[in-house]
Amino acid sequence: MNMNQNTLHEPNLxxxxxxxxxTTIEQGLQRKDLPRLIKLLDDFxxxxxxxxxxxxxxxLFDFITEFEFQNFKKFKDGIYSYESLLRVSDQLLGYFSWxxxxxxxxxxxxxxxxxxxxxxRLDRLKKHAEDLFNRFSRNxxxxxxxxxxxxxxxxxxxEIFNKHVRTLRNxxxxxxxxxxxxxxxxWCLEHAPEGSxxxxxxxxxxxxxxNYDCKLARWVGRTWVNEITEGLGYYWNCHxxxxxxxxxxxxxxxxxxxxxTQEEKNYKYLNGLGxxxxxxxxxxxxxxxxxxxxxxxxxxxxxxxxxxRVKGMRAFGCSITT
Numbered sequence: 555m556n557m558n559q560n561t562l563h564e565p566n567l568x569x570x571x572x573x574x575x576x577t578t579i580e581q582g583l584q585r586k587d588l589p590r591l592i593k594l595l596d597d598f599x600x601x602x603x604x605x606x607x608x609x610x611x612x613x614l615f616d617f618i619t620e621f622e623f624q625n626f627k628k629f630k631d632g633i634y635s636y637e638s639l640l641r642v643s644d645q646l647l648g649y650f651s652w653x654x655x656x657x658x659x660x661x662x663x664x665x666x667x668x669x670x671x672x673x674x675r676l677d678r679l680k681k682h683a684e685d686l687f688n689r690f691s692r693n694x695x696x697x698x699x700x701x702x703x704x705x706x707x708x709x710x711x712x713e714i715f716n717k718h719v720r721t722l723r724n725x726x727x728x729x730x731x732x733x734x735x736x737x738x739x740x741w742c743l744e745h746a747p748e749g750s751x752x753x754x755x756x757x758x759x760x761x762x763x764x765n766y767d768c769k770l771a772r773w774v775g776r777t778w779v780n781e782i783t784e785g786l787g788y789y790w791n792c793h794x795x796x797x798x799x800x801x802x803x804x805x806x807x808x809x810x811x812x813x814x815t816q817e818e819k820n821y822k823y824l825n826g827l828g829x830x831x832x833x834x835x836x837x838x839x840x841x842x843x844x845x846x847x848x849x850x851x852x853x854x855x856x857x858x859x860x861x862x863r864v865k866g867m868r869a870f871g872c873s874i875t876t
Contacts, residue, residue, distance in 0.1 A: 563708040564601050565750045568861050571598060572611040579658050582651035588640055595623060595636040605865055606712065610664040612861040617660070618653050668859055675742075675849035675870055682738055682872055683758070683845060687838065692761030692831045693737065695841060697792035698771040700753040700778045706786040707750035715751040716864045719743060721782050722753070729875060732773040735760040740872035742848040744858040751860075756845050756872075767828045768793040772801055793827055 571594050578587070598619065608616040626638045642650075686693055700722070702710050719741070725731070726739045733739075738758040745751050755774065764770060768791070775789030775798060791801045827844065830837040848870070860869045 562597060562600055564711040565707065565745055567594075567597050567601060568612055568745070569747050570594065571615050572861065575611040575615045575654065578651065578654045579661075583647055583654065585644075585647060588642075592636045592639055595619060595627075595639075596634075599627070599634055599636075601711065603713075607863050607865050607867075609861055609863075610661045610668070613664060614654070614657055614661050617657065618650075622650060622653055665856075668856075669851050671870070672849055672851050672855075675872075676846060678872055679740060679756075679845040679849060680842070682740075682874060683841060686738055686758055686874070687830075687832045690737070690761065690832070692829055694759040694761045694764045694767050694770070694829055695827050695844060696755075696757040696759060696767050696771050696774070697827060697844060698755050698757075698774050699790040699792065700755060700775070701788040701790065702750045702752070702783070702786055703788045704749075710750060710786060712751070712862050712867075713864055715743075716867050718778075718782050718787075719753060719867075722778065723871070725777070725782075726757075727873070727875065732770060732777050733757075733875075735763040736875050738872070738874050740845065740848055741870070743860055743869045744855075745860050747857050754848055756848055761829055761831075765829070775801065792825075 574587075574590065574594055583591070594615075598615070602616070607613075623636060623639065626636050626642075627634050628636075628638055630637065723741070726733045726736060729736055736757060736759055740756040742754040743751065744754065757770075757774070759767075759770065771791045771793045775791060778789055779785065779787040779798060787798075789798045789801075790796070791798075794801055825840065825844070830841050832838075863869070
């Protein structure tokens with residue numbers, strides 16, 4: 555648990571460091587940039603852990619901090635600070651600019667590896683889904699996104715997020731409560747540039763034992779909010795297109811106030827959610843669109859990649875629990 559989690563918004567700081575690093579690579583390090591650099595270095599010092607792995611732009615910032623800026627870290631007023639960087643020579647300033655630019659290939663390599671890993675996800679998801687539908691004639695498909703409340707995001711660092719995800723994974727593996735009839739689970743961890751860490755969850759339940767996909771998604775969301783995150787969490791029910799607070803309204807019998815039962819079934823079917831049968835080619839095609847979301851490589855999805863992980867932490871996983 556990070557001692558500074560209540561005073562520093564770690565996800566926002568990571569995005570700010572990435573933005574600064576990109577600009578420095580493109581435009582060089584100017585003397586006017588030093589106060590901002592010092593602020594970022596001081597803040598990064600507060601969230602840094604040798605138990606964490608930093609990638610691409612954040613990894614480059616960490617690399618240069620370790621090998622170039624450590625000598626400027628001085629103990630002042632009870633804390634370490636990099637204020638002495640304000641007095642560097644123009645020659646040294648140019649050298650630092652060169653360091654950011656010459657190590658840009660490290661960033662490119664990390665991003666290429668990330669895209670390669672995402673491409674491999676789709677093959678795994680496709681194989682597992684096809685295996686399930688070859689073995690069972692009908693399966694209930696559930697999608698829910700697990701997030702954090704806006705007023706609690708500054709209290710959730712990567713270590714707390716990792717703890718919550720591990721608890722979630724253990725419950726799925728043990729088929730605890732809302733995961734009782736679960737056959738397959740897949741999860742993808744992301745970091746929204748204007749938000750926080752979150753989980754995209756793709757679940758397949760035993761279609762002969764479960765019928766209420768919307769209520770199952772709500773149950774999973776409530777478990778995340780109330781039990782796993784102890785009130786810090788939030789969720790989006792993909793079956794109702796509602797946020798957590800809105801999704802709690804009513805008894806859950808209807809998807810919205812404006813849709814009747816048949817419209818609700820059609821809506822979910824067209825989005826690849828709910829009950830899918832093996833002999834239904836259109837439903838299976840829709841299903842592929844659902845799980846492919848966890849393996850998309852678009853500019854928007856790349857911007858939501860994890861830049862930091864606890865060592866040993868994975869950003870994606872899937873497993874059959876039958």
